[in-house]
Amino acid sequence: MREVAVIGCGMTRFGELWEKSFRDIFVEAALKAIDDAGVDHLDSLYVGTMTSGLFVGQEHVGALMADYLGVAPVPAVRVESACCSGGMALRLGFFDIASGNSDIVLIGGVEKMTDGADVTYALATAADQEYEVYQGVTFPGLYAMIARAHMHQYGTTRKQLAHVAVKNHHNGSLNPHAQFQNEITVEQVIGATMVAHPLTVLDSSPVSDGAACVVLASSDVAKKLKKPLIKIVSSSAATDALALHQREDITTLKAVKHAAESAYKMAGLKPTDIQLAEVHDCFTIAEICIVEELGFVKKGKGGEFTEKGETALEGSIPVNTSGGLKAKGHPVGATGVAQAVEIVEQLRGNAGKRQVKNATIGLTQNMGGSGASSVVHIFKKES
Amino acid sequence: MPSPRYWRETPQRYRLEAAKCKQCGKISFPPRLVCLGCGNKDFDTVKLSDKGKIVTFTTICVAPTQFTEEAPYSIAIVELSDGVRFTTQVVDCTPEDLEIGKPVKIVFRKIQEEDKTGIICYGYKAVLT
Ligand SMILES: [Zn+2]
Numbered sequence: 001m002r003e004v005a006v007i008g009c010g011m012t013r014f015g016e017l018w019e020k021s022f023r024d025i026f027v028e029a030a031l032k033a034i035d036d037a038g039v040d041h042l043d044s045l046y047v048g049t050m051t052s053g054l055f056v057g058q059e060h061v062g063a064l065m066a067d068y069l070g071v072a073p074v075p076a077v078r079v080e081s082a083c084c085s086g087g088m089a090l091r092l093g094f095f096d097i098a099s100g101n102s103d104i105v106l107i108g109g110v111e112k113m114t115d116g117a118d119v120t121y122a123l124a125t126a127a128d129q130e131y132e133v134y135q136g137v138t139f140p141g142l143y144a145m146i147a148r149a150h151m152h153q154y155g156t157t158r159k160q161l162a163h164v165a166v167k168n169h170h171n172g173s174l175n176p177h178a179q180f181q182n183e184i185t186v187e188q189v190i191g192a193t194m195v196a197h198p199l200t201v202l203d204s205s206p207v208s209d210g211a212a213c214v215v216l217a218s219s220d221v222a223k224k225l226k227k228p229l230i231k232i233v234s235s236s237a238a239t240d241a242l243a244l245h246q247r248e249d250i251t252t253l254k255a256v257k258h259a260a261e262s263a264y265k266m267a268g269l270k271p272t273d274i275q276l277a278e279v280h281d282c283f284t285i286a287e288i289c290i291v292e293e294l295g296f297v298k299k300g301k302g303g304e305f306t307e308k309g310e311t312a313l314e315g316s317i318p319v320n321t322s323g324g325l326k327a328k329g330h331p332v333g334a335t336g337v338a339q340a341v342e343i344v345e346q347l348r349g350n351a352g353k354r355q356v357k358n359a360t361i362g363l364t365q366n367m368g369g370s371g372a373s374s375v376v377h378i379f380k381k382e383s
Numbered sequence: 384m385p386s387p388r389y390w391r392e393t394p395q396r397y398r399l400e401a402a403k404c405k406q407c408g409k410i411s412f413p414p415r416l417v418c419l420g421c422g423n424k425d426f427d428t429v430k431l432s433d434k435g436k437i438v439t440f441t442t443i444c445v446a447p448t449q450f451t452e453e454a455p456y457s458i459a460i461v462e463l464s465d466g467v468r469f470t471t472q473v474v475d476c477t478p479e480d481l482e483i484g485k486p487v488k489i490v491f492r493k494i495q496e497e498d499k500t501g502i503i504c505y506g507y508k509a510v511l512t
Contacts, residue, residue, distance in 0.1 A: 120447050130392055131413060132470050134494065134506070136443065136450040137458050144441035145460060152439070152483050197442040197478065245460040245468040250439050 001098040005222035006230045006379070008037025008215035009341040014329030015179040017209040022056045022112040023068045029211035029334075030069050030108055037215035038225055043102035045069070045076035048089035048109040049333035052078075054122040056112050065108060082126035083282060085109065086212070086336025087237075087366030087375035093216050094235045094377075103221050109337030110211035119207050123332070126369035128243040140204055140283065142244050142370040144196035147285035149250040151198070153300065156288065158198055160303030162189035164284035165202050165327075167312050168320050172327025174354040179208050179329030189284075203284040208329035212338035230347050234263035234378035242372045253286075255374040256293040256367060263363070263376040264295075271295030274317065274378070275359045276346055278339035280367040281324040287311075290365055291319060294376075313354060321346060321354045336366035340377065347381040389504060396506035399433065399489065401467060402426035412467045433489040435463035435509070442478040449495040457481055461509050463489070472508045486512045 010032025012025050020028070026047065034042075045066050053059045062076035079089040086109030093105040113119055124133045127142060150156045166186055172178035184202060192200035222229055238258035241247050247254065264270060271294060279294070281287035288302035296317050297305040305311065311319035322328045322342035325335060343362035345351045360381045367374040394400040395413045402414030405427060409420030412431060417424055440459035443450070450456065457473045459481065473481060474492065487509040494506040 118448060120445070124447065130388075133447070134392075134504075135458065135470050136447065136453070136456065136472055136495070137470055138443055138445065138447060140445065141441050141443045141458055145439040145458070148441060148483070149439040194442075194444045196444060199441075243470065245438075245470045250460065 002100055003219035004094050004097045004216055004232045005219050005227070006214050006232065006340065006344050007217045007222050007225060007227040008033045008039070009213065009344045010036055011177055011212035011338055011341050012210050013177050014208045014210035014331055014338070016114045018114065020209070022052060022058060022110065023064060025112065025209060025211040026065050026108055026110040027068050029110070029213040030106060033106065033213035033215050037227070039104050039215060042071055042074050042104055042106050044093070044096050044105045045071065045074055046079055046089040046093045046105065046107050047076065048079045048085035048087070048336060049111055050080060050082055050085045051122050051125060052111070054125065055117045056115050081373045082368030083280065083332050084336050084366040084368040084373055084375050085333040086338070087364065087377070088336070090214070090337060090340055090377060091235045091237055091375055094232055097216055097218050103218050105216045106213060107216060107337055108211060108213045109334035111331035111333040112209045113207045113331060114209050132243050138196060139370070140196040140199055143283035143285050144199045145244065146250055146289065146370070147198055150285060150288065153251055154303070156303035158190060159186055160307045161198070161203060161284040161288065162186040163306045164281060164287045165189045167306070168281060168324040168326040171313060171321050171354055172323025174352065175323050175328060178323040178327050179206055180323070180327045199283055199285070205282045205325035205330035208331040210329055210331035210334045210338070212334045212341050214337060214340050214344065228348055229382040230344050231380050231382060232377055233267040233380045234376065236263040236266060237373065237375040238262070240372050242369065244370045251289060253289050253293050253367070253371040253374065255371055256290055256365060259374045259376040260294045260365070263378055267378045267380070269361065269378065273361055274363045275361050276318045276321055276343070276356045277363040277365065278322060278342050279319055279324070279365045280335070281320055281326050282330060284326070286367070287319065287324070294363070294365060313356065318356050321351065321356060336364070336375065339364040339366060340379070343379045347379060386502060389502060397491065399431040399507065401429055401431050403429045410465055410467050412469060431467055432464040435461045435487055435489065437473070437481060437483055437485045437487060438462050438468060439483060440473065440481045459509060461487055473511065474508050475510045480511060488512045
């Protein structure tokens with residue numbers, strides 16, 4: 001396999017982008033990434049979007065975006081794996097270059113969620129339609145059941161869950177692209193409108209519009225362009241039972257665990273080698289489970305770890321320096337690519353007020369549905 | 384929902400029919416074509432137990448469109464005495480009554496209806512015992 005590097009990145013601000021269309025937000029992010037990369041052509045395009053058909057009535061997204069970016073006849077395809085559509089698009093682009101098929105690839109993630117579609121229904125299509133959704137469960141409801149089980153099994157507290165949101169809002173306040181750039185308190189999280197017991201609206205990622213793009217190239221091409229060499233040293237994905245009730249242990253995100261283990265193996269790294277991570281905090285409990293599955297802390301200790309500040313900007317392993325899904329926003333298909341943008345900006349030393357000092361190795365973890373699919377990438381800066 | 388899609392699931396929803404693997408005995412609910420226990424493809428149809436306990440639960444406050452009139456309502460993952468788990472509403476109780484490990488009985492109830500002229504959809508719910 002050939003070595004793959006990220007040579008450009010760009011994103012729109014995340015939020016309620018009323019005045020901009022689905023296709024235009026993608027093109028805006030793509031132009032920024034292409035300009036940043038300084039390339040004059042693309043060999044291929046991959047676009048992650050979860051359910052543009054339900055959100056804006058538009059499928060056939062690969063061709064649409066190639067057309068509006070003005071790069072047709074470049075081959076383009078839309079990639080879907082629910083909330084990790086963006087991360088999976090990145091993975092396909094990685095292998096396109098690693099295999100020697102392409103030299104320069106654009107990866108995009110995009111979602112337009114505020115155009116008036118029934119968002120609860122659209123998101124629920126990532127769960128088991130006949131055996132979960134039929135009974136009246138929602139996505140917050142599924143994560144609430146994970147939270148309740150985690151609290152019961154490991155003594156995780158309501159306050160520890162809130163700490164995830166408080167930390168991510170703090171980081172979001174330092175990110176000009178974030179949907180929410182305001183600080184919040186533990187009391188505000190706990191006292192906010194209940195969505196599904198014990199999770200409130202401030203435990204939940206918001207409804208967002210946004211797009212993010214990265215340009216990948218083979219290391220040889222990256223060197224010729226004299227770009228700082230941010231290599232992707234791992235790309236791993238895994239799956240699990242689609243329905244939460246089919247999983248052996250409700251609190252274990254097996255797809256995340258499997259993807260992480262094979263990512264560490266592929267890079268020859270251990271969890272302790274990772275200096276920062278962007279993870280899929282669609283709900284506060286998700287981040288707690290994920291830091292456990294990624295091996296940053298023992299199973300069951302994620303709540304305590306977060307409360308102690310270990311995952312804060314100044315902690316031993318900063319998690320979601322961008323503000324995460326919670327504060328940066330969660331335009332579903334864009335999330336996995338936006339995670340890569342944050343890690344690349346951090347490794348380049350361009351993260352401004354939220355910069356993690358001397359970071360050379362970062363990880364992204366993106367997840368679909370209640371955890372039935374997950375993808376993990378590891379990025380390494382070569383000096 | 385399209386009526387063929389609803390009709391296909393009625394054996395499971397109305398009668399709790401499941402598929403028991405002829406080779407390893409694992410029960411799949413809903414039935415599958417491949418056993419997750421051993422990969423075998425031959426099954427007997429069995430009826431699930433109607434007794435179980437709560438594995439985890441929540442109360443839905445922000446509900447999907449078809450369920451808004453019922454909110455808040457409780458949902459649980461229930462483990463039946465034959466080991467099968469599924470997601471179901473827990474009814475005829477208040478959210479405060481629910482606890483992990485509490486025994487439940489599975490009953491036949493109306494689940495949702497499709498707007499004013501659509502079909503009425505039935506299935507299983509749990510009640511505390
Ligand atoms: Zn079997």
